[in-house]
Amino acid sequence: MHLTPLLEQYQQIKNKYKDTLLLFRVGDFYEFYYDDAKKASLLLGITLTSKTIGKGAKVPLAGIPVKASENYIAKLIKNGLKVAICEQLENPDKAKKLVERDVIEVITPGTIFRPSLLDENKALFVASCVPDENIVGIALCDITTGDFSCGEIEPGQLLEILTRKEVKEVILPQGITLKLDIPITAIDGYRFIYEIAYQQLKEHFNVIALDGFGIEGKKLAISSAGALLYYLKENQKSTLPQITKLNYFDAHKAVYLDSATRKNLELVINIRNEETKTLYWAIDNCLTPAGKRMLRNQILEPLIDCNTINERLDGVTELKDREFLRKQVREFLKNIRDVERITTRLMCGRIMPREMNVLKDSLKVYPEIKSILLNCDSPILKKIYNQIDNFDIVVQKIENAISPEPPATLDETGIIRPGHSKELDELREIALNSKEWLNRFQTQERKKTGISSLKVAYNTIFGYYIEVSKANLHLIPDYYIRKQTLVNAERFYTPELKEFEEKILGAEEKIKNLEYEIFIKLREEIAREGNKILNSTKAVSLLDILQSFAENAVLYNYTRPEVNEGDKIIIAEGRHPVVERLMEKGSFIPNDTEMDRNRNQILIITGPNMAGKSTYLRQVALIVLMAQIGSFVPAKEAKIGIVDKIFTRIGASDDISRGVSTFLAEMMETANILNNVSEKSLVILDEVGRGTSTYDGLALAWAVVEELHNNKKPRALFATHFHELTKIEDFLGGVKNYNFLVKEWGDEIIFLRKINPGPSDQSYGIQVARLAGLPKSVIERAKEVLTKFEEGEVFSIRKLKKTKLSQPDLFVDKK
Ligand SMILES: Nc1ncnc2c1ncn2[C@@H]1O[C@H](COP(=O)(O)OP(=O)(O)O)[C@@H](O)[C@H]1O
Ligand SMILES: [Mg+2]
Incomplete structure (x- = not known):
């Protein structure tokens, strides 16, 4: 089949971007052809038509207007597709x-650069991995901020790290597969060869060896970093100047939280996969986008180092106590926009005129922040002070060059401020005066010819012309030169008009070029400061986190935890940071906690449904986690012996989202805890063993508690409905029983939501069922059956025959 030239061009380009959906610019539209058209039409709900490719033959076609393309592109990316943007590289009028x-840009789920498609609160990581027998090389990069790191991890850690970093795309050597929910891109395995990757990195960083980055000898880390850099450069069509450092990624520097734990504790997404009512939701009081991202990442990777934590707590204390300082810091931070991402765009040559002003307005604030931090006492605030640079010169340069209200893109004029360039001002003067000149010219020609309807106008194809209607043609003078014939009129020009046209069109072209030139020069000058700006912004982001903690402490009555290397977790009047915020102020009932690796190593917590067990368990874990990111905590007092890992498991029926073989999954996860737990870990088990029959479940729960007690001895909280499990306290010295009391008040059950020492000796399930509206007769009968069970009677129809019950009610006021 013979293709039209356009489709031939399309084919050539598409061949280079086979695995993408190609957006092919034709005039004001992006067009899709062939299979791409079908896919796009299906995903975007746009009409599928066809385009003629030769004599009578057609190919499928779909299209989207360029003006409305962002939303469509966002949708494609969300669906995990890669999108290549193919633009017209010359002005079609002149071609x-x-x-x-x-293709000028490839957008994939992990490599998005357009501000409109990015989520301000979240990092955007793309990872590359290369597995060996016992280790995996991994590299991570966020092109929107220039964060780049690599490391070597155990295979078992891979999934955890990918999810913890919220990685959006994974690069693998061709032929290697991984079972992931994240989009995968396979690239030539050649790029992962150590020597090739090493070379790639050396060239990028312009160094002779990688010693400076502390990764020398880490072959797999280097392989994955080099390959990732190669992929990003190809895909971004950029030298990636924003990537100026390669950090060694140490998986053990943060508290280990597996994905089940992140989800169970509802850290950044809740159990229903929504981004609300999470810990992040509750404690994010940051004011800058980069600060918000840093906090989110911090919650997913809490600190382990006691000194770092306490240094932060000192800073928060100072900001909390000095109200005026805090208020000032907050006022200034409010004026800072996404400097981190804008600077990255600056460094890559993608910054737009308006962003230039946003950058300027934000950087203006830096010295003001610096000045208010000048007389702070805490070392961390001093450090922040020292790390923030002054950008007066940058601010001045932008201020002098860019219009106060420049256009959004570089295609338009009006970017440069009047008075900045004499040449530009003169050209603008000419362009401005042209309107007047044209008016004058029109009046003059009307007078000369006596044609009152004569018009002088302009269009892009024919330029300036004089239009005379057919009826008046006999009046035109002989120096009018014909240009174009219409149905009712003729168009002419004169040497005078031609001369004007050359001058004015020349001026406009020159204005555009000159503005562009000035902008690029400014961009390059400022980009040299990019690294410094990014560094300062890191400090500002940390300040933002600290002020957020301080502000929360005031707003929600949080207190400073004492964080140490000991083994105790002691909390007085602790609250759940999220649940308390969803309730009326003051109605959440605080509870105490005392744990250590001695007599209070494992707390077994019993009580009826709805009593508050799960909330309590999570509250303890969240308070520990908050302390370890340097935040104050919702409690009257808290002493936290640092934890290195937090594990949580939630029994089957509390976790609706899981599939059929829940019990199996539960046991596998429990096994995983038992295998990975250390002396410093915190383990939260909520109704584990629920997914099976009572005896199996109880036996397993019993064995798990024994293992935790006798082996690594992590601190653990175990909520259970097997109240037989409470007997284990008699056998194991480190186990303590607690229960949640419930009171009966007439026909109602009152949940006291208060934890008490000792086991709860009864199951209150039946009473709760009554609350739910089960008929009285059913409730009575259930009580009867329960008594039989509890007397140890085997299930037999004869024994369960209805008898008159004189059993006292299960709910007796214990006091
Ligand atoms: N300390 C508390 N103060 C006030 N309300 C609470 C408290 N703890 C729990 N609740 C409320 O009780 C409900 C049930 O708590 P939950 O922890 O799920 O109970 P359980 O796990 O024992 O079934 C929660 O949704 C919450 O609204
Ligand atoms: Mg529960």
Whole structure:
């Protein structure tokens, strides 16, 4: 089949971007052809038509207007697709033959650069991995901030790290597969060869060896970093100047939280996969986008180092106590926009005129923040002070060059401020005066010819012309030169008009070029400061986190935890930071906690449904976690012996989202805890063993508690409905029983939500069922059956025959 030149060009480009959906610019539209058209039409709900490719033959076609393309692109990316944007590289009006086109950008789920498609609160990581027998090389990069790191991890850690970093795309050597929910891109395995990758990195960082980055000898880390850099450069069509450092990624520097734990504790997404009512939701009081991202990442990777934590707590204390300082810091931070991402765009040459002003307005605030931190006492605030640079010169340069209200893109004029360039001002003067000149010219020609309807106008194809209607043609003078014939009129020009046209069109072209030139020069000058800006912004982000903690402490009555290397977790009047916020102020009932690796190593917590067990368990874990990111905590007092890992398991029926073989999954996860737990860990088990029959479940729960007690001895909280499990306290010295009391008040059950020492000796399930509206007769009968069970009678129809019950009610006031 013979293709039209346009489709031939399309084919050539598409061949280079086979695994993408190609957006092919034709005039004001992006067009999709062939299978891409079908896919796009299906995903975007746009009409599928066809385009003629030769004599009578057609190919499928779909299209989207360029102006409305962002939303469509966002949708494609959300669906895990890769999108290549192919633009017209020359002005179609001027192109002699077929307009030259090429791909200027590839957007994949992990490599998005357009501000409109990015989530301000979240990092955007793309990872590359290369597995060996017992280790995996991993590299991570966020092109929107320039964060780049690599490391070597155990295979078992891979999934945890990918989810903890919220990685959006994974690069693998061709032929290697991984079972992941994250989009995968396979690239030539050649890129992962150590020597090739090493070379790639050396060239990028312009160094002779990688010693400076502390990764020398880490072959797999280097392989994955080099391959990732190669992929990003190809895909971004950029030298990636924003990537100026390669950090060694140490998986053991943060508290280990597996994905089940992140989800169970509802850290950044809740159990229903929503981004609300999470810990992040409750404690994010940051004011800058980069601060918000840093906090989110911090919650997913809490600190382990006691000194770092206490240094932060000192800073928070100072900000909390000095109200005026805090208020000032907050006022200034409010004026800072996403400097981190804008600076990255600056460094890559993608910054737009308006962003330049946003950058300027934000950087203006830096010295003001610096000045208010000048007389702070806490070392961390001093450090922040020292790390923030002054950008007066940058601010001045932008201020002098850029219009106060510049256009959004570089295609338009009006970017440069009047008075900045004499040449530009003169050209603008000419352009401005042209309107007047044209008016004058029109009046003059009307007078000369006596044609009152004569019009002088402009269009892009024919330029300036004089239009005379057919009826008046006999009046035109002989120096009018014909340009174009219409149905009712003729268009002419004169040497005078031609001369004007050359001058004015020249001026406009020159204005555009000159503005562009000035902008690029400014961009390059400021980009040299990019690294410094990013560094300062890191400090500002940390300040933002600390002020957020301080502000929360005031707003929600949080207190400073004492964080140490000991083994105790002592909390007085602790509250759940999220649940308390969803309730009326003051109605959440605080509870105490005392744990250590001695007599209070494992707390077994019993009580009826709805009593508050799960909330309590999570509250303890969240308070520990908050303390370890340097935050104050919702409690009257808290002493936290640092934990290195937090594990949580939630029994089957509390976790609706899981599949059929829940019990199996539960046991596998429990096994995983028992295998990975250390002396410093915190374990939360909520109704584990629920997914099976009572005896199996109880036996397993019993064995798990024994193992935790006798082996690594992590601190653990175990909520259970097997109240037989409470007997284990008699056998194991480190186990303590607690229960949640419930009171009966007439026909109602009152949940006291208060934890008490000792086991709860009864199951209150039946009473709760009554609350739920089960008929009285059913409730009575259930009580009867229960008594039989508890007397140890075997299930037999004869024994369960209805008898008159004189059993006292299960709910007796214990006091
Ligand atoms: N300390 C508390 N103060 C006030 N309300 C609470 C408290 N703890 C729990 N609740 C409320 O009780 C409900 C049930 O708590 P939950 O912890 O799920 O109970 P359980 O796990 O024992 O079934 C929660 O949704 C919450 O609204
Ligand atoms: Mg529960």
